[in-house]
Amino acid sequence: MTKMIFVNLPVADVAKSTAFYEALGFEKNEKFSSPQGSGMIWSEAIHVMLLDHAFYATFTDKKIIDARTTSGVLNCLSFDSKAAVDAIHEAARGAGGSEPRAIEDQGFMYGGAFEDPDGHIWETMWMDPVAVEQGPEAFMEAAAE
Template identity: 75%
Template sequence: MNLPVADLARSTTFYGALGFAKNDAFSNEQASAMVWSNAISVMLLEHAFYSTFTDKPIADTRAVSAVLNCLSFDDKPAVDAFHAAAKSAGGSEPRAIEDKGFMYGGAIEDPDGHTWETMWMDQNWTPPTGA
């Protein structure tokens, strides 16, 4: 996914603090290729560079919702650690972690307002049967 960012260095540092690894082979002064868990690639693109891919205006995701991304974690402590890292690195937590028993998670926002939902789900849970 491609995310427009106002400050590439700040965003690269933020995503690095969350556990994303920078792939230098696909990064330059306009973009940082960030990889999470060898499964998700996020291209952080400075606004001017992002604008070369679209004629549409860049959404101010601090004011409007453009997309809700979701990351799944192996356990509750991993969700907690991700939220703590995000807040420590300059992100915010628009939705605090909720524990619903079979599901656990919340949401964080990066410095540009891009929302990342977090979740852990009990894979052995089954819904109660109705009577």
């Protein structure tokens, strides 16, 4: 079986959040969806579960944070091009998301962050394949410039 990651996010409005993620290019998986949550596919290995607060609470005894005011996790999506980073930021803004950190071009790395309607932050990045191949020292040198 392929190794996969399921990112579970508490959301206030499942339908609104589902529409937001669909606008970004996620695909709704009907087999993993119900009125209490939507299973959203980013790739074969990455899935996002949008769970209403009551259903999310069945998985933990901890208080559910308000991601608009408290950071609990930063997720990062990688892309094959700068244009793809630009496109998802545009889609996020167009679907009602915000951009807490604008896209920056650091030469070897390009990206920023967008926020969904519930305040969950998604970092975005494209990395120069040559810099990736050269390893962490190349990143440190490029970041220092």
